[in-house]
Amino acid sequence: MPLEMVRHDLTKMKVDAILNAANPELKMGGGVCGAIFQAAGAQELKRACDAIGGCPIGQAVITDGFQLPAKYIIHTPGPVWQGGSYQEADLLRASYQHSLELAENYHCESVAFSLISTGIYGYPKEEALHIAISTISQFLMDHDMLIYLVVFDRDSFGISQKLFASIHEYIDENYVEDSALTFTRRQARFVDELKESNRISEDMIKHESPLESSLFHLVEELDESFSERLLRLIDERGLTDVETYKRANLDRRLFSKIRKETGYTPKKKTAIAFAIALRLSVDETSHLLSAAGYTLSRSQKFDIIIDFFIRQGNFDIHEINEALFAFDQPLLGG
Structure with a gap:
């Protein structure tokens, strides 16, 4: 599917490009950034990033993937969360947008993203997820690309707790065990079979035709x-x-x-x-x-x-x- 959420290790994704939530200096950091450097080959990736020199917040640059399964690494520095009054949302949206445009320019058919700025940069996960989803989905309306949004575990995910609770309550109110429905389904099937049997018998008597003729008409009446x-x-x-x-x-x-x-x-x-x-x-x-x-x-x-x-x-x-x-x-x- 064009946009899929998966629990996986970003460095092991077999895609054309993965996204590194970088720092503006493009230096090896901690967390996901550090893991990408280690998996790609720290010295090779460091030389490539040093040659670029840096990247402003909200922009994106690209390097080879080196020892990664991915061909490319797209590096984008996201904003540090400062309460939401310092254009953090615009900058985060720009990080995704410029990364997507860069992937398209390099003819990438598949890209794996992480949730930018939600680690040590402190961006609230629910808001970051909304920006990621909305920016990517809008891009996909005009482009063909397979995009993975990769999270490492449930704690990395930012669904609204209010929504989660509402759905959980709805499930509790409406969920019926399979065993409770089995008897009902058997009853319904028995009634349907009885009606169908009577229908075929009446049709045979009325038209004085063989069973094959009745079945033929039933097939003809398929939706x-x-x-x-x-x-x-x-x-x-x-x-x-x-x-x-x-x-x-x-x-x-x-x-x-x-x-x-x-x-x-x-x-x-x-x-x-x-x-x-x-x-x-x-x-x-x-x-x-x-x-x-x-x-x-x-x-x-x-x-x-x-x-x-x-x-x-x-x-x-x-x-x-x-x-x-x-x-x-x-x-x-x-």
Whole structure:
């Protein structure tokens, strides 16, 4: 997917470029910066940075990745947090923006970012995460690039505690164990099978036709495929293909496959991503999912979180992914 949050070691990411939250002097520091220098080869990277000479806060420069799996290292000094009254937000946004532009100039197709300024520079993690997500997602609306936002552990992540608590409460209120739903599903399946059996029998008697004929008519009455339903909804919403797959956090190639293959069946998280992109209601989402053979369940935390955001009228796929990430659930996109 174009933007994905992962728990990983930044120095081990196999991408075209990784981002170093540098200091203006481009010297070897502590934390992530120090780890990057060590993994890349401290002396080689030091010589490359010394040759550049420095970098102003909010700007970005690039060096080779040397011994890293990444081809390049993009160095950007973020702002030191001073309470928010010294243009920290503008400078942090500029750090991401200039880093992205530099990656594009060097034809990078994949970049791994860390949360800039949230270490010893003290930037509040929730605000830093919001700036990172909003700047990157806006860039991706006009560019094709795979971007990873890498955090080392849960403590490095900055989801709003208020949002986390609200979702947690919603899950507690709506979560039903699988065992509690199994009997209900069996009951429903039995009723459906009974109705279907009666329907076929009545059809055979009424038309005096063989079973094969009845099955033929049932197959003929199948609903539209997922692809057909999706494309119809896109047209009804007045959206373009590009707007749709960008909003869904999907790349062009996957959407092209869905458009070309009428019988294509996506993963559930991909189907839901389209529902979010189209701003569908819970009922409309369930209808779209049914075309791919899925449903929203009260026995899956992933589904309940999706239900929570849709009912809140919040269709920001990146904010939804932040919540899914915090609850260790699959992210939307594909």
